[in-house]
Amino acid sequence: MKLISWNVNGLRAVAGKGFADAFSALDADLFSLQETKLQAGQIDLEFLGYQSYWNYADKKGYSGTAIYTRQTPLSVTNGIGVDEHDHEGRVITLELPDFYLVNVYTPNSQDGLKRLDYRMQWEDAFRAYVCGLAAKKGVVICGDMNVAHEEIDLKNPATNHFNAGFSDEERAKMTELLTAGFRDSWRDQHPGEAKYSWWSYRMAARERNVGWRIDYFLVSEALAPRIAGTDIHNEIFGSDHCPVELVLV
Numbered sequence: 001m002k003l004i005s006w007n008v009n010g011l012r013a014v015a016g017k018g019f020a021d022a023f024s025a026l027d028a029d030l031f032s033l034q035e036t037k038l039q040a041g042q043i044d045l046e047f048l049g050y051q052s053y054w055n056y057a058d059k060k061g062y063s064g065t066a067i068y069t070r071q072t073p074l075s076v077t078n079g080i081g082v083d084e085h086d087h088e089g090r091v092i093t094l095e096l097p098d099f100y101l102v103n104v105y106t107p108n109s110q111d112g113l114k115r116l117d118y119r120m121q122w123e124d125a126f127r128a129y130v131c132g133l134a135a136k137k138g139v140v141i142c143g144d145m146n147v148a149h150e151e152i153d154l155k156n157p158a159t160n161h162f163n164a165g166f167s168d169e170e171r172a173k174m175t176e177l178l179t180a181g182f183r184d185s186w187r188d189q190h191p192g193e194a195k196y197s198w199w200s201y202r203m204a205a206r207e208r209n210v211g212w213r214i215d216y217f218l219v220s221e222a223l224a225p226r227i228a229g230t231d232i233h234n235e236i237f238g239s240d241h242c243p244v245e246l247v248l249v
Contacts, residue, residue: 007240198242
């Protein structure tokens, strides 16, 4: 089973930049999107053989998540069941026969870490949610988690130490999540490799490969033996992020 996750930074924009071709070429069984920036009815983008599920933010043109799936899920849940965190379209969970797929777009702490306090509350609530799922069956978490966990996960760790996405607080919350029973699938398979999934639009960052790895597939310990492959598709353009991949057997 092949899973793809991609922060498209505006699905209507990337739809005009070869999204359908990339979708076809990646040929995933489950294709998760973040930052769709859509409301219902603003795009008609369906693919033969797939069903799609959407979670829209209350605020127009902001956030949002979606999943295309070849397999009919047993259930679909939007949000994490905590009202203060469920108005920005950040989480969709598909229950499949042998695992839950949780597609997440984690809140950004923003410039000056002005949303860090909210981010910390979100992290605790999200961890409780996915741990509750993992008590029932295997869990795959995918998406833009807005944190580079280790220094190897971004080009310039020293100069970004106190910036959003690489603060001590955000990194510690990722450590807590992993310690609670999840594995960073790509890092497990590529322990010494620096490869990135997001690049700023400023200062030709992508051309110079000055990037961050902030897009993940985390798997619960029960599913770890099923990891058959991982990839970061930095050859695919259209967004400031690139797609990431997980293959399960």
